[in-house]
Amino acid sequence: xxxxxxxxxxxxxxxxxxxxxxxxxxxxxxxxxxxxxxxxxxxxxxxxxxxxxxxxxxxxxxxxxxxxxxxxxxxxxxxxxxxxxxxxxxxxxxxxxxxxxxxxxxxxxxxxxxxxxxxxxxxxxxxxxxxxxxxxxxxxxxxxxxxxxxxxxxxxxxxxxxxxxxxxxxxxxxxxxxxxxxxxxxxxxxxxxxxxxxxxxxxxxxxxxxxxxxxxxxxxxxxxxxxxxxxxxxxxxxxxxxxxxxxxxxxxxxxxxxxxxxxxxxxxxxxxxxxxxxxxxxxxxxxxxxxxxxxxxxxxxxxxxxxxxxxxxxxxxxxxxxxxxxxxxxxxxxxxxxxxxxxxxxxxxxxxxxxxxxxxxxxxxxxxxxxxxxxxxxxxxxxxxxxxxxxxxxxxxxxxxxxxxxxxxxxxxxxxxxxxxxxxxxxxxxxxxxxxxxxxxxxxxxxxxxxxxxxxxxxxxxxxxxxxxxxxxxxxxxxxxxxxxxxxxxxxxxxxxxxxxxxxxxxxxxxxxxxxxxxxxxxxxxxxxxxxxxxxxxxxxxxxxxxxxxxxxxxxxxxxxxxxxxxxxxxxxxxxxxxxxxxxxxxxxxxxxxxxxxxxxxxxxxxxxxxxxxx
Amino acid sequence: xxxxxxxxxxxxxxxxxxxxxxxxxxxxxxxxxxxxxxxxxxxxxxxxxxxxxxxxxxxxxxxxxxxxxxxxxxxxxxxxxxxxxxxxxxxxxxxxxxxxxxxxxxxxxxxxxxxxxxxxxxxxxxxxxxxxxxxxxxxxxxxxxxxxxxxxxxxxxxxxxxxxxxxxxxxxxxxxxxxxxxxxxxxxxxxxxxxxxxxxxxxxxxxxxxxxxxxxxxxxxxxxxxxxxxxxxxxxxxxxxxxxxxxxxxxxxxxxxxxxxxxxxxxxxxxxxxxxxxxxxxxxxxxxxxxxxxxxxxxxxxxxxxxxxxxxxxxxxxxxxxxxxxxxxxxxxx
Numbered sequence: 001x002x003x004x005x006x007x008x009x010x011x012x013x014x015x016x017x018x019x020x021x022x023x024x025x026x027x028x029x030x031x032x033x034x035x036x037x038x039x040x041x042x043x044x045x046x047x048x049x050x051x052x053x054x055x056x057x058x059x060x061x062x063x064x065x066x067x068x069x070x071x072x073x074x075x076x077x078x079x080x081x082x083x084x085x086x087x088x089x090x091x092x093x094x095x096x097x098x099x100x101x102x103x104x105x106x107x108x109x110x111x112x113x114x115x116x117x118x119x120x121x122x123x124x125x126x127x128x129x130x131x132x133x134x135x136x137x138x139x140x141x142x143x144x145x146x147x148x149x150x151x152x153x154x155x156x157x158x159x160x161x162x163x164x165x166x167x168x169x170x171x172x173x174x175x176x177x178x179x180x181x182x183x184x185x186x187x188x189x190x191x192x193x194x195x196x197x198x199x200x201x202x203x204x205x206x207x208x209x210x211x212x213x214x215x216x217x218x219x220x221x222x223x224x225x226x227x228x229x230x231x232x233x234x235x236x237x238x239x240x241x242x243x244x245x246x247x248x249x250x251x252x253x254x255x256x257x258x259x260x261x262x263x264x265x266x267x268x269x270x271x272x273x274x275x276x277x278x279x280x281x282x283x284x285x286x287x288x289x290x291x292x293x294x295x296x297x298x299x300x301x302x303x304x305x306x307x308x309x310x311x312x313x314x315x316x317x318x319x320x321x322x323x324x325x326x327x328x329x330x331x332x333x334x335x336x337x338x339x340x341x342x343x344x345x346x347x348x349x350x351x352x353x354x355x356x357x358x359x360x361x362x363x364x365x366x367x368x369x370x371x372x373x374x375x376x377x378x379x380x381x382x383x384x385x386x387x388x389x390x391x392x393x394x395x396x397x398x399x400x401x402x403x404x405x406x407x408x409x410x411x412x413x414x415x416x417x418x419x420x421x422x423x424x425x426x427x428x429x430x431x432x433x434x435x436x437x438x439x440x441x442x443x444x445x446x447x448x449x450x451x452x453x454x455x456x457x458x459x460x461x462x463x464x465x466x467x468x469x470x471x472x473x474x475x476x477x478x479x480x481x482x483x484x485x486x487x488x489x490x491x492x493x494x495x496x497x498x499x500x501x502x503x504x505x506x507x508x509x510x511x512x513x514x515x516x517x518x519x520x521x522x523x524x525x526x527x528x529x530x531x532x533x534x535x536x537x538x539x540x541x542x543x544x545x546x547x548x549x550x551x552x553x554x555x556x557x558x559x560x561x562x563x564x565x566x567x568x569x570x571x572x573x574x575x576x577x578x579x580x581x582x583x584x585x586x587x588x589x590x591x592x593x594x595x596x597x598x599x600x601x602x603x604x605x606x607x608x609x610x611x612x613x614x615x
Numbered sequence: 616x617x618x619x620x621x622x623x624x625x626x627x628x629x630x631x632x633x634x635x636x637x638x639x640x641x642x643x644x645x646x647x648x649x650x651x652x653x654x655x656x657x658x659x660x661x662x663x664x665x666x667x668x669x670x671x672x673x674x675x676x677x678x679x680x681x682x683x684x685x686x687x688x689x690x691x692x693x694x695x696x697x698x699x700x701x702x703x704x705x706x707x708x709x710x711x712x713x714x715x716x717x718x719x720x721x722x723x724x725x726x727x728x729x730x731x732x733x734x735x736x737x738x739x740x741x742x743x744x745x746x747x748x749x750x751x752x753x754x755x756x757x758x759x760x761x762x763x764x765x766x767x768x769x770x771x772x773x774x775x776x777x778x779x780x781x782x783x784x785x786x787x788x789x790x791x792x793x794x795x796x797x798x799x800x801x802x803x804x805x806x807x808x809x810x811x812x813x814x815x816x817x818x819x820x821x822x823x824x825x826x827x828x829x830x831x832x833x834x835x836x837x838x839x840x841x842x843x844x845x846x847x848x849x850x851x852x853x854x855x856x857x858x859x860x861x862x863x864x865x866x867x868x869x870x871x872x873x874x875x876x877x878x879x880x881x882x883x884x885x886x887x888x889x890x891x892x893x894x895x896x897x898x899x900x901x902x903x904x905x906x907x908x909x910x911x912x913x914x915x916x917x918x919x920x921x922x923x924x925x926x927x928x929x930x931x932x933x934x935x936x937x938x939x940x941x942x943x944x945x946x947x948x949x
Binding site for chain 2: 293
């Protein structure tokens with residue numbers, strides 16, 4: 001690494017890659033985050049896709065972005081705004097400039113800022129930078145031409161050559177941050193293992209981008225390093241997004257429980273990648289059925305559960321609406337089932353690729369009758385693994401459907417993940433019937449936790465019928481007896497109430513906070529970052545972030561009552577605050593609600609929380 | 616010889632109306648299961664909602680009486696997750712073809728190895744008498760006091776349209792005919808649709824009047840048997856022949872027609888054109904076809920799933936979670 005320019009050491013940096021949806025920005029971003037993670041930086045990423053598969057090339061609606069936050073120490077969010085923006089075309093510059101800090105450096109491909117390109121992005125003049133009033137450092141490089149020159153002898157056609165533009169931009173960013181290119185080369189060799197020529201060309205282009213930055217020293221005053229600080233978490237890591245982590249959690253739980261994993265699903269953004277991921281792993285015996293509709297996804301999973309599998313169905317909010325009747329069947333039949341809701345913007349079709357927390361009440365209550373279902377909300381991309389595992393454990397051990405809620409932000413976002421060891425995870429022990437029970441067993445006989453026993457078809461001596469009609473509290477025969485119905489309603493509720501979940505942890509100034517921030521699910525990183533920022537400014541602030549929503553942790557009331565001021569921050573109009581008010585007497589929190597389909601902006605929250613703090 | 620009797624499959628006291636076709640069918644199903652000889656504990660009977668969907672409650676097998684319309688989807692998951700089970704899916708015409716129509720066609724298309732029983736009384740009984748998707752045009756019911764203004768589904772057409780490979784028909788009151796059809800359905804590997812014609816004594820008595828009695832069937836039905844000429848009538852005096860693109864009824868002995876001129880039933884024929892024509896025959900000009908109309912071998916979904924898993928297991932190098940982790944790009948922090 002040559003360092004003949006001034007090098008500034010940073011604690012953290014945010015880089016945003018943006019371009020046309022076909023420009024390979026996700027890949028460039030992924031490689032850069034992995035290179036950074038490899039040197040021990042913490043990473044947090046956020047892909048920001050357009051809703052259309054291929055909007056017209058160069059158009060404002062077709063811009064795809066990938067933001068990565070790398071830190072010398074722990075980072076909790078992909079960052080509000082970026083320090084470096086890569087804009088491969090005018091549309092990207094126009095739509096993404098708002099994500100730039102005032103000090104951000106901007107990298108553009110001048111070859112794609114010609115008259116026709118500018119027109120597509122509704123620019124009136126031929127100078128986009130001037131027209132937008134941009135005063136930032138701009139590295140204006142003729143990327144397209146240099147990529148063409150670089151690959152002139154490669155024998156590739158023009159279209160294939162142009163696909164390598166992203167790698168040139170990546171090379172430039174690597175130069176700017178003094179990153180070693182070896183990791184990138186290895187990743188590309190792996191990715192294009194079957195096309196070594198393509199790998200070689202991409203590697204050549206990255207090097208060219210790096211060298212261009214180095215040789216011309218471009219038009220920036222410094223290059224940067226982000227050296228790992230703090231205590232390094234040692235071990236083997238990988239970069240993982242939330243959907244993949246969820247799929248892995250299901251696989252791990254099935255293996256631990258010694259059960260076949262069954263997924264009944266129907267494609268829906270942003271949950272489909274869970275189906276894709278699980279469909280790959282036939283060598284682990286995973287069975288995925290892409291059903292005719294959402295209802296069949298859930299219904300077939302119930303059939304699989306009855307037949308003795310660890311059964312799951314994956315969807316997003318609109319799919320939950322369709323599955324709700326079948327979910328209720330699992331409630332009354334008391335069969336294990338994991339229902340995954342990767343939340344997106346609603347109502348109706350809403351914002352399919354964007355993120356919200358607006359399904360909470362639907363998951364808690366969106367069914368007829370008294371229908372208690374445990375709800376677990378994953379708090380980060382990597383926590384999706386643990387949450388999925390625990391959802392399976394809870395469903396299997398308590399013979400109940402469990403809703404696992406994630407959201408588009410953590411499902412698509414990624415972070416460095418220390419590879420888990422399955423032996424470190426708790427055992428999963430479903431309440432199976434035992435041969436000794438043959439004489440006395442009845443389908444709705446319960447154990448100490450209030451769970452039914454699981455008798456799997458194929459087992460002699462335990463034939464029985466389950467169904468959607470109310471049944472006798474022991475025999476399971478159809479019963480319309482009023483006392484029995486009242487009892488069964490209570491038994492089903494009590495079974496869920498009795499489930500043990502860990503206490504909610506209070507982070508930050510747990511002892512003497514003036515303000516307690518409360519959140520749930522995928523906003524953890526942003527709320528933590530907001531707390532850190534306020535504490536750094538000398539304020540006494542704590543955070544209680546909930547993962548277990550139903551049942552709530554036992555210490556919920558005591559935590560919420562302990563602090564003078566509490567603010568519940570969520571990406572809906574107050575669903576979690578309402579749930580807490582229902583469960584905790586005289587709880588009257590402040591609320592911070594925003595439903596933009598985008599992750600919270602830490603800076604906005606800090607402003608709002610500080611106002612509450614100072615009241 | 617089976618080690619089971621019908622009694623081994625019986626449980627409880629059915630609560631259908633006296634004279635309901637469900638009673639007849641249940642008894643025949645239990646006898647058929649005894650003859651088939653698969654253990655009650657290896658058998659799952661899965662229904663939706665409706666009068667006939669109460670059936671699993673009277674079976675000493677594993678069973679589920681689920682939600683309206685979803686029996687075929689639930690049975691699909693059951694069979695795919697546990698292929699060792701013998702799965703019977705039981706629905707009425709409303710459950711199977713109205714609210715559950717989507718699952719009916721897709722279970723057929725996928726060819727899930729299960730027996731799909733469609734108890735067709737052309738009425739909603741449990742909700743007390745509304746027309747169903749198999750009620751004939753003009754049918755007067757509580758929800759159609761001036762007659763329906765829509766055409767019914769013909770179950771065979773739907774099954775064939777969904778690329779079904781097995782379709783059989785029996786009349787609920789005809790025990791031997793029903794048992795034969797049940798056994799054939801079980802013998803067929805794949806989705807086996809059995810349409811059972813039955814009445815609803817309260818709301819649609821007499822809907823299958825012409826074939827409901829043994830005498831009626833002699834006159835108005837034809838029992839199709841693979842490889843046998845198509846002969847019917849009280850004295851076996853009639854037969855079926857092809858004429859142009861259609862079928863025609865002929866009298867044996869008239870116009871020089873002999874048994875040799877008649878169509879011979881081919882249930883195994885891949886092309887379903889003639890089978891469909893047979894399935895759609897109705898009175899008064901044609902006999903109602905009973906027995907196994909189509910029975911064609913095809914790969915089943917559940918077998919293919921199993922085979923694919925085995926195949927991929929052989930090809931991939933990772934076979935547990937820890938090995939799966941190592942298929943990713945990883946890095947060490949030391």
